[in-house]
Amino acid sequence: MFFIFSGNVLNFIGGGEYQFEWKQFLGPLSLSSLFFRITVSYMILYVFNRFFDKKQYFKLILGFLGVCAMYITARYLVEEVLYFKLFGFHNYSETSRRFPYYATDNIQNVIYYSFNGFFLKMIEDFFRTEKEKNALLTEKLNAEQAFLKSQLNPHFLFNTLNNIYSLTLTASPKAPEAVLKLSELMRYMLYESNVDKINLETEVKYLKNFVELQKFRYSGQTYVDFQVAGDLHSQKVAPLLLIAFVENAFKHGEVNIESKPLSISLLLNQNNLNFTIKNFKKDQNKDEVGGVGLENVRRRLDLLYANQYSLDIEDAKETYFCELNLIL
Numbered sequence: 001m002f003f004i005f006s007g008n009v010l011n012f013i014g015g016g017e018y019q020f021e022w023k024q025f026l027g028p029l030s031l032s033s034l035f036f037r038i039t040v041s042y043m044i045l046y047v048f049n050r051f052f053d054k055k056q057y058f059k060l061i062l063g064f065l066g067v068c069a070m071y072i073t074a075r076y077l078v079e080e081v082l083y084f085k086l087f088g089f090h091n092y093s094e095t096s097r098r099f100p101y102y103a104t105d106n107i108q109n110v111i112y113y114s115f116n117g118f119f120l121k122m123i124e125d126f127f128r129t130e131k132e133k134n135a136l137l138t139e140k141l142n143a144e145q146a147f148l149k150s151q152l153n154p155h156f157l158f159n160t161l162n163n164i165y166s167l168t169l170t171a172s173p174k175a176p177e178a179v180l181k182l183s184e185l186m187r188y189m190l191y192e193s194n195v196d197k198i199n200l201e202t203e204v205k206y207l208k209n210f211v212e213l214q215k216f217r218y219s220g221q222t223y224v225d226f227q228v229a230g231d232l233h234s235q236k237v238a239p240l241l242l243i244a245f246v247e248n249a250f251k252h253g254e255v256n257i258e259s260k261p262l263s264i265s266l267l268l269n270q271n272n273l274n275f276t277i278k279n280f281k282k283d284q285n286k287d288e289v290g291g292v293g294l295e296n297v298r299r300r301l302d303l304l305y306a307n308q309y310s311l312d313i314e315d316a317k318e319t320y321f322c323e324l325n326l327i328l
Contacts, residue, residue, distance in 0.1 A: 002116075029091055032078050036071065040110060043067045044117030045124075052121070064114070071113075072106045157186070159247065163217045174216045181213040193239035200273075200328070201232035203239060204266060207246055211264075214250045223261035230268025235328045237273070238304045242266075244297040245277050245322055252320060253279025273326040280319055301326075 047063035050056075079091040092102060160182055167175040188206050192198065208226065215222045246264065254260045260280035267274040301309050305326060314321040 028083055028087060029079065032075075032083075036075055036109075037113060037116070040067060040071050040113040041116035041120065043070070044110075044114050045120045048117055048121045049124075064110075068107055068110045071110055072103055075106060076102065159251070160185075160213065163214070167216060172216075178213060178216040181209055181216075185209055185213065189240065195239065197236035198239040199233070200235045200237050200268065203237055203242065204228055204232060207242060207264075207266075210243060210246060211250075215255075217250075218256050220256050221258075222255045223258050224255055224264065225261050226264045228266045230266075232268060235268060235271055235273070237326075237328055238300065241297060241300060241304075242275055242324075244294050245275070245324070248294055248322075249277050249279040249320070252281060254282055255279075271328045273324070273328055275324040275326070276322065278319060278321045281317075 044064070044067055047060060047067060051060040051063060076097075080097060084090055090097065096102060096105070164175060164178050164182065167178055185206065188202075188209075192202065211224055211226060215224070249262055249264070253262055255262045257280070262280075263276075263278045265274070265276045298311065301311065301324075308327040310325045312323045
C-alpha cells in the first residue's frame with residue numbers, strides 16, 4: 001500500500017487541485033514504475049542489511065552504485081527498448097534519453113528509493129528487536145518461575161518433615177499415614193505439577209491432601225471448614241499457586257478451637273476464581289505473618305496473571321483474612 005499510494009499522497013498534500021484516478025495504475029509505464037519502485041527499494045534494503053550494521057561502508061557505497069547501474073540499465077531496456085517495440089513509444093524524449101541526463105535523472109530516483117529502503121530497514125529492525133526482547137523476557141520469566149517453584153517446594157517439605165518428626169518423637173500411630181500423605185504430595189509436586197497449567201480439580205485435591213496432612217500435627221480435634229463450589233473440570237490453574245495461603249493459615253492460625261475454625265473457600269464461576277482463607281491467630285504467635293511462601297506466590301501471580309488478579313489481605317489483631325480473585 002505504501003509503495004502504490006505514497007506518490008499520490010504526496011501529490012495530494014502538495015497540489016490543491018489534485019484528483020485521484022485509478023487509470024494511472026493501469027498503463028504500462030505505471031506498472032513498470034511500480035515494479036521498479038518496489039524492486040529497487042528492496043534491493044537497497046538488502047544492501048543496508050548486508051553492510052550497514054557491519055559498518056562496511058565502502059561495500060555499502062559499492063552496493064548502492066551497483067543497484068544504480070542495474071536500475072538504469074533495466075529501466076532503459078524495458079521503457080525505452082521493449083515498450084517501443086511493443087507499443088511504439090518511449091518514456092523519455094530523444095534528448096532526455098542521452099546517457100548523462102538519463103543516468104542523472106534515474107540516480108535521483110534511486111536516492112528516493114533509498115529512503116524507502118531505509119524506512120523498511122527501520123521497520124524490520126524494530127520488529128526484530130521487539131521479537132528478541134520478547135524472547136529474552138520469556139526466557140527470564142520461565143527461569144524465574146522455575147526458581148520460585150523450586151524455592152516453594154523445599155519450604156513446604158521442610159515444614160512437613162518437622163511435623164512428621166514431632167509425630168515420631170511421640171511414637172504416634174499417625175506417623176505412617178503422614179508419611180504416605182507426604183509421598184502423595186511429593187509425587188504431585190515432582191511429576192504432576194511440571195506443567196504451565198493443571199486441572200483445577202487436581203490442584204484442589206492436592207490442597208485437601210495438604211490439609212489432612214497438617215491435621216496430623218494436632219493431638220485433639222481440628223476444625224477446618226473447606227468449601228468448594230463450581231465446575232472444577234472446566235478450568236486450569238498454575239500449579240502450586242494456592243498452597244502458600246493454606247500453609248500460612250496453618251502456620252499462624254488456630255485450628256483446634258471449635259469457635260475459631262480455619263475457613264477455606266474456593267468458588268469458581270465460569271473462569272472467575274474466588275479463593276478466601278480466614279484464620280484466627282494463635283495467642284502465642286509473635287512472628288510476622290507471611291514469609292517465603294506468600295512472597296513467592298505474589299511474584300508468581302505477577303508473572304503468570306498480570307492484570308488478571310487481585311489479592312486483598314486484612315491483617316487484624318485477632319484474625320487474618322486473605323482473598324484472591326483470579327481470572328483463569
